[in-house]
Amino acid sequence: MKRIFRVAAAVTIFAIAGSALGAAALDQAQSLINSGQYQQALTVLDSHLKQVPQDAEARFTRALVLVKLGREDDALKAFSDLTRDYPQLPEPYNNLAVLYAQRGDYEKSRDALEAALATHPSYATAHENLGDIYAALASAAYNRALMLDQDNGVVRQKLRLLEQMNTLPGEAAPAVSVAPTAPTTAPAPTIQTPPATIASAPPAPATTLTPETAEAISQAIYDWSSAWSDQNVAAYLASYDPDFDPGDGQTRAQWESQRRARVGAPGKVEVRVINPQIDLLSADRAQVRFIQTYESDTYSDQVTKLLELRQSGGQWRITREMVL
The missing domain is CATH 3.10.450.50 (Nuclear Transport Factor 2; Chain: A,)
Structure with a gap:
């Protein structure tokens, strides 16, 4: 079954102060990415981040470049660090989810997507990916059921329906856009998830706030x-x-x-x-x-x-x- 997960290609930065130098470095890196020169782009971004280590946009772009280079563990750490340092940004959570999904770790992928939606409930990409994750979890559960009861025709039919829903002819890998107008094909990434929510104790009805x-x-x-x-x-x-x-x-x-x-x-x-x-x-x-x-x-x-x-x-x- 081929499953297409959407990777966020840009990060929404909330009022992060920039500089002419930072913008120039990002423009240069983006130009190198668009021409397929990923290692050179990584060098530019690393040099810039030595001077401005908390430039979130540069760090996000660097993580995407690591995905392009097939450095899955490094991309995992880069996106994880972004969720730690900028928990209000949904895109790093989404990309962690995609990377986990590529490894077949759908539970962690689900948790990361729920964390993305906790920060940004209207994030359509995360909703779409979450639907695919639930389908993958359902498929795994049906397969386990079929192993226990191989004569269960209802389960077989459900699996066939999931296969039809999740197979897109001609597409074999998640699509990553490194620029809004330049979609490309990314190598399979890697992932880590923060907790999706913090459970709250139920309010006590008889308690009055004085x-x-x-x-x-x-x-x-x-x-x-x-x-x-x-x-x-x-x-x-x-x-x-x-x-x-x-x-x-x-x-x-x-x-x-x-x-x-x-x-x-x-x-x-x-x-x-x-x-x-x-x-x-x-x-x-x-x-x-x-x-x-x-x-x-x-x-x-x-x-x-x-x-x-x-x-x-x-x-x-x-x-x-x-x-x-």
């Missing part, structure tokens, strides 16, 4: 954002509960080490919390949904964020964090 509790929770959120803006790493980390779950496979120690480096690194940071909406889940648990804006010397963005908090020792601290 003005005092709302003020305490709001203060905890603003103290967290202020510590981040001030690059006060100790105060920033103190905003998180000891049982905080990074949610991306990292240990707490790994996450703290990463956040220490990133929170303290830029020359200037400003984080703002806009329109926080508080839902009290129980006497000591709450959710806060808000718009977060972030600005540094080299990067800015705006995302919708959900924090889960727990009260302990009279303090509200973050137990889970999610970009919606």
